[in-house]
Amino acid sequence: MLSRKTAVYKTSYAADLAVQRVFLARLAFWSAIAALVLLPLVAGRYWLNVANLILIAVVATIGLNILVGYAGSISVGHAAFALVGGFTVAITSSRWDVPMLLGLPLAGVVAALVGAFFGIPSLRVKGLYLAIATLAAQFILEWFVQHADWLTGLAGGQQTIYMPDPALTLPGLPAIPITTEANRYYLFLLLALAGVYYGENLFRTRIGRALIAIRDHDVAAQAMGIEIFRYKLLAFIISSFYAGIAGAMLAYHLGAVTHEPYTIILSIQWLAMIIVGGLGSIPGAIFGSVFLTLLPIGLRELVDFLRPYLPFLADRYANIRDMLFGIVVLGFLILEPEGLYKLWRNIRSYFELWPFSY
């Protein structure tokens, strides 16, 4: 009844190429944007913080999804590239007073370069060996930032780089400080929207289709003339860029940068987000980010609620959280391998035909 696909009624090229082809979809899209923009007016600081974390995860998972879901590669150490991005932004702003407008893209670029560096040898091997190589990259990079005092400017066992208050300085306008949760939220929202826009459009272009071809059957793709190594490296670079931006976002979120948030645990979380959300789709990355960020919070509430009856749960919260994480990921892998996005599509296609059943 809210149908969208009865026939092709387009009368102009612009209408055919449009992203939203049906009025109601456009309406839904713009109201969602409006809701996102107006969120800080209704949400308190706590939930804005949660939203910021979700947005950071969204950027990172879109990048990871480009690599894993669309190009068919794998990266078990993606947090290391975020580490690079975070440290870039911290070092450039604290040591050399680089403004945010320059530092943030720089974080992405440096992370992309590091990604290329680790990608070049790794991409010459397939599958499993790439997974292990990226795992190694994670640990090597973590060790590197802890011991490269000549670069980080830390000395004598100090571990944290404190960043000066970030501020957005556009030419001709006074500097906008990005120190409150709401300001950070808008910055992050902008970055996330840009990431989604780029990601969705990537797969309407030649590069995107080449990546999908490589994922589906690389020998056939090569036979068609697609240079596998070049495109896989490109996917690696793009996803490392995203990771670098996400790392920089995390750095702004925390205000101070150490190597501690960027561990293998974070890499695994991002992988879980794209798997739970749906591999190979941008909305899947978003769903996964939201779900897996809110899951520990929900668990925390549940454990606190049950505290009078089952006090030992609260003591073991971190371990129970790990158990729940494992169960959720395994559950999705075994029962719904295409993730939350598939569930969403199922619901949507059900309502497309409603009240008819077929």
Added chain:
Amino acid sequence: MERVLELVVQGSLVGALYALVALGFVLVYKASRVINFAQGELVMMGGYLGVVLTATYGLPWPAAFALTLAISALVGIIVERTVLRPLIGRPLVSIVMATIALATFIRGALPTIWGPSTMAFPPLFPREPVMILGAPVSQVYLAAFVFTILFIVVCGAFFKTRLGIAMQAVADNQRAAASVGISVRRVFALSWAIAGMVAAVGGIVWGILLGVDNFLALLGLRVFAVVILGGLDSVVGAIVGGVLVGILENLAGAYVDPLVGGGFRDTAPFIVLVLALMLRPYGLFGREEIERV
């Protein structure tokens, strides 16, 4: 010079213990082409079971040992049946993520049941160190080393038996193996059961040395370097790789750490890993099968 010898001897001992854990990886990979990211956690589980049975319930050593092996084998079979069986034929990232999720689950479940503090085995060995080639070695290490070598020899012999050859056949080509009458399902279950038992032995040995807590799981990560260096599908490679990595760690810790401010001891295996992947991806003893892009 004797310092180097001392480091090499100690490194070899530790390396044999790494080899034990690596053996579990190799067994699972050999049989089912699955890299088991949860091997470290299975080691941890073996350690916890051993400690709980001996220290908390006070069972005599042989009984506790046998029971730990039995339970670990059972867990291995259950894991294979519930987690790996539904995921046959799926893309690599799903399988990797499944074992990672399993690892996270076990890592969370064990302290939930038995508490987060480090648990210690009741003492079994005298305390005075023994001198080997001029290097002091504690008796615990030595006993663990001997035990590890024994176990590895048993495993090596196993692969010459009919069952062992059947497992290798399944690893080579499942369809061909099935067509000559080998039950692929049973081989998978068996390989995971054995991996569980090997992990349990490793857990007990490491648990005696280090105490049983979360750290045992991190061993699993270090063992990746061993496995890649030695070759993912080679038992001999696991042993040689383990010893090499053990020696390398000790030497790196002694000679490079002071230069770069520490921590290199843990990173050196990973750097070796990347180098090995670039230069000789199938490892020292693995079969040259991996595809290059």
